[in-house]
Amino acid sequence: MHVLFLGDLMWIYLLLLCCASCNGRPDPRKRDALIGLEASRRTGGDITLNEREKLLDGKLQKLKQHDMEAGQFPPSMHFFKAKRLIDQSPVFNLIQKMPKGAALHVHDFAMVSVDWLVKNVTYRENCYVCFTDKQTVQFIFSSGPPASSSYCSSWTLLRSLREKIKNTTELDNSFIRNLTLFTEDPDRAYPNQDTVWERFEQVFLVAYGLVTYAPVFKDYLYEGLRQFYEDNIMYVEIRALLPQTYELDGRLNDKDWSMAACQEVVNQFKKHHPDFIGARVIFTVHRKINATEAVKTVEEAMILRRNFPDVMAGFDFVGQEDLGRPLWYFKDALSLPEDKGFNLPYFFHAGETDSQGTDVDQNLMDALLFNTTRIGHGFALARHPVVKEMARKMDVPIEVCPISNQVLKLVSDLRDHPAAVLMAEGHPLVISSDDPAVFGATALSHDFYEAFMGFGGMSFNLGTLKELALNSLRYSTLPSQRKEEAIDALLVKWDKFVWESLL
Amino acid sequence: MHVLFLGDLMWIYLLLLCCASCNGRPDPRKRDALIGLEASRRTGGDITLNEREKLLDGKLQKLKQHDMEAGQFPPSMHFFKAKRLIDQSPVFNLIQKMPKGAALHVHDFAMVSVDWLVKNVTYRENCYVCFTDKQTVQFIFSSGPPASSSYCSSWTLLRSLREKIKNTTELDNSFIRNLTLFTEDPDRAYPNQDTVWERFEQVFLVAYGLVTYAPVFKDYLYEGLRQFYEDNIMYVEIRALLPQTYELDGRLNDKDWSMAACQEVVNQFKKHHPDFIGARVIFTVHRKINATEAVKTVEEAMILRRNFPDVMAGFDFVGQEDLGRPLWYFKDALSLPEDKGFNLPYFFHAGETDSQGTDVDQNLMDALLFNTTRIGHGFALARHPVVKEMARKMDVPIEVCPISNQVLKLVSDLRDHPAAVLMAEGHPLVISSDDPAVFGATALSHDFYEAFMGFGGMSFNLGTLKELALNSLRYSTLPSQRKEEAIDALLVKWDKFVWESLL
Numbered sequence A, B: 001m002h003v004l005f006l007g008d009l010m011w012i013y014l015l016l017l018c019c020a021s022c023n024g025r026p027d028p029r030k031r032d033a034l035i036g037l038e039a040s041r042r043t044g045g046d047i048t049l050n051e052r053e054k055l056l057d058g059k060l061q062k063l064k065q066h067d068m069e070a071g072q073f074p075p076s077m078h079f080f081k082a083k084r085l086i087d088q089s090p091v092f093n094l095i096q097k098m099p100k101g102a103a104l105h106v107h108d109f110a111m112v113s114v115d116w117l118v119k120n121v122t123y124r125e126n127c128y129v130c131f132t133d134k135q136t137v138q139f140i141f142s143s144g145p146p147a148s149s150s151y152c153s154s155w156t157l158l159r160s161l162r163e164k165i166k167n168t169t170e171l172d173n174s175f176i177r178n179l180t181l182f183t184e185d186p187d188r189a190y191p192n193q194d195t196v197w198e199r200f201e202q203v204f205l206v207a208y209g210l211v212t213y214a215p216v217f218k219d220y221l222y223e224g225l226r227q228f229y230e231d232n233i234m235y236v237e238i239r240a241l242l243p244q245t246y247e248l249d250g251r252l253n254d255k256d257w258s259m260a261a262c263q264e265v266v267n268q269f270k271k272h273h274p275d276f277i278g279a280r281v282i283f284t285v286h287r288k289i290n291a292t293e294a295v296k297t298v299e300e301a302m303i304l305r306r307n308f309p310d311v312m313a314g315f316d317f318v319g320q321e322d323l324g325r326p327l328w329y330f331k332d333a334l335s336l337p338e339d340k341g342f343n344l345p346y347f348f349h350a351g352e353t354d355s356q357g358t359d360v361d362q363n364l365m366d367a368l369l370f371n372t373t374r375i376g377h378g379f380a381l382a383r384h385p386v387v388k389e390m391a392r393k394m395d396v397p398i399e400v401c402p403i404s405n406q407v408l409k410l411v412s413d414l415r416d417h418p419a420a421v422l423m424a425e426g427h428p429l430v431i432s433s434d435d436p437a438v439f440g441a442t443a444l445s446h447d448f449y450e451a452f453m454g455f456g457g458m459s460f461n462l463g464t465l466k467e468l469a470l471n472s473l474r475y476s477t478l479p480s481q482r483k484e485e486a487i488d489a490l491l492v493k494w495d496k497f498v499w500e501s502l503l
Ligand SMILES: [Zn+2]
Pocket: A105, A107, A239, A349, A376, A434
């Protein structure tokens, strides 16, 4: 991470002084110096590549050139249309193989490719389905036929249904469509932010009955870690709603059960994959709750944090920021931990908005005033120069999720994403994927591709990628000893990756 | 224009220091102070409104709220779809009446509403039309039937054609379609930057035969000044290709003729409109020319500048930046004036691109190294932090043309326009309209609306508008004495506008 030194400013002054008083043409050496100065400011701009890395970077620049000149530049297109192109890109192929460190901003029920939910989970015993009047489906596991609800058809045992209709492909595909936002013509399907957010929250309701079934809850998390691990990620921090899970007989488990299950699954996964470092949970709640509910929830968060210090990292709000309550509304609840001398770290989603000068647009500043550890998205940060400087001085990174911001219609051409500005300035940030399963993306590689190509074009290099991977561990909540070990492990993986990519 | 003082940084440090060490909740007074600090940084943020202005600002904020909450927010939509909404907006109505100072970035043949071209110019005597194989039209004035060319049908006298077809509405409408980019479904008609630029340059070819007819050339300029004046603009700087004009008998006039014509028309217009300050010309050439041609053109520019010091302001390149030659390619030609000790001010279009790290992406820096007076567009500036600081220190403004950038597909939602970031920082800039006739926009008011609402949402106020109007004169090439007078005249108009808007 590069900090702006006074020395830089002095250099510019000197160069300008020379330039303003020079006769005739600009000095090419001064021009080169300025270009170099600008390059050094970028994310990873102060990383010195070793000989092997330089070789790989040369190769990478050629591959990038190919993607830049192919006529259709994927980051300029909607991800649903660009995915096919990205999947064929050698740059993407390299990024997939690259150790990417940690994913610090992903949501609990959007981690696992929905194929697994449909092909594995819905094929399990005792899975019932019903069809709602909103043309969506609901699932539930039950030992006997569940009581039907008013907004849904009567429950059908999926196994019987599948036996009846013989060709189950179309049924399974309709489930998949219900569980993702993917569509061929996203601009037509989702004309504005409110419609896409409505469908987005609906998708989670469809998954709800599947993933809150206690045995699936654990398997889901395990499979999620597996898919992230497979995408060369060694550590994950998960925003989790921690809803009640249920057993086959209808018994309900509380948040403690979910936390204990997380801890158990993570430990199990680490045992099977010794180079995986772990996962922690950031407890989240919908930002539509009122002040009284917020106080209760923060108290709950403190108890969870006390009971599960290893796995419970902190607290956050979720949901469409523009329609939710601003952070400042929750000031009493959010001040509780400090008032009681309790350390409850915050990881606020903030600035995930296009609105300027509204109450919600103050969330970025308020997140910092409430001493947030990181900022989710921070899409609006570049428009808040004072907050931006504060964040940089406090070394509070933003978690940039390019595909999420595009699908949820904050920006259409990713070259216009404000993170392009922030990365040019070397602002502290990490790249993450928010809800990869809902967007049809891999755990992290597609977002890395979009950020690398879309925010930097030809100007980013292998150092940028290395810095992004390093940042993801630096800005994790790992305790300092484990953080150092993780970074060392990442660097070993990195060297191996560079070596193998040159073969 | 607000410059970042070290004092500001100190303030932040102090506030942060307090905040980091505070117990319990954030202090609301510190929060207010930070919000105020951020507001003071914005374009116009250090303008103190007088009592009347405060009253009008209160009214304006309410009107803005209405536009923000109307469901469809015009700056988030393509201008061709938003225009109807904007035209009904009381905010737009106010902006139309507002004295806006100068338009510093408009092109010679895109100043006059195409209705005038069709309804007035094509109805003149001796106007011939032909239909090309690209489904466009060409016009020419001629005393007798002109020789036909290979790519076009034979020439038809428009008057005869109109008599023959009786109902001329459809014909006139087809001419209008040929002369603008307007279409109901712009995303379908112009799928990418190259296709829209191709059509864009075609539009100028259609107008060419009309506007280079010597008598029309003068009338066009006069009508252009009239339409800008009517939009409450008091001064214009026109990028002009200065092509040869022709007489009815085919005789050709050179650039000197055009310059003299400009001077004559401007003087005539000023005589009829004493509160109009004037217009100057920036001589432009297409950036596809080669180095030898560039040397000749710069020499030509120097001669024009020597012969017409009052009306000739300087030199610039035009055309799609990505497909043209980078500025650095022209370094020999551009160094000529300095080498000869001649002052030829530059006004380079630069950074009108989404490409990052390409040769063309160096244009912003090179424009400054060649000591440009202003930068046309500077769309990529926020992604170049070193160039941005240089520009600010050199007080070189960018000329932001929101509708142009949207129609030419640099950005789709204007809230994502990088000028939102730059205005939040109080970066030196002016708002202009580039080619309002081709986009179907008013002289400047539609661009002002898009900038005011799209870049600032609820955070901009009447001070922002006042600063933008003042900036347009400050950054004009008016000599200092005339500039001061112009600003004084603007402020008188401004006070009248505020007073009348309160009635
Ligand atoms: Zn999120």
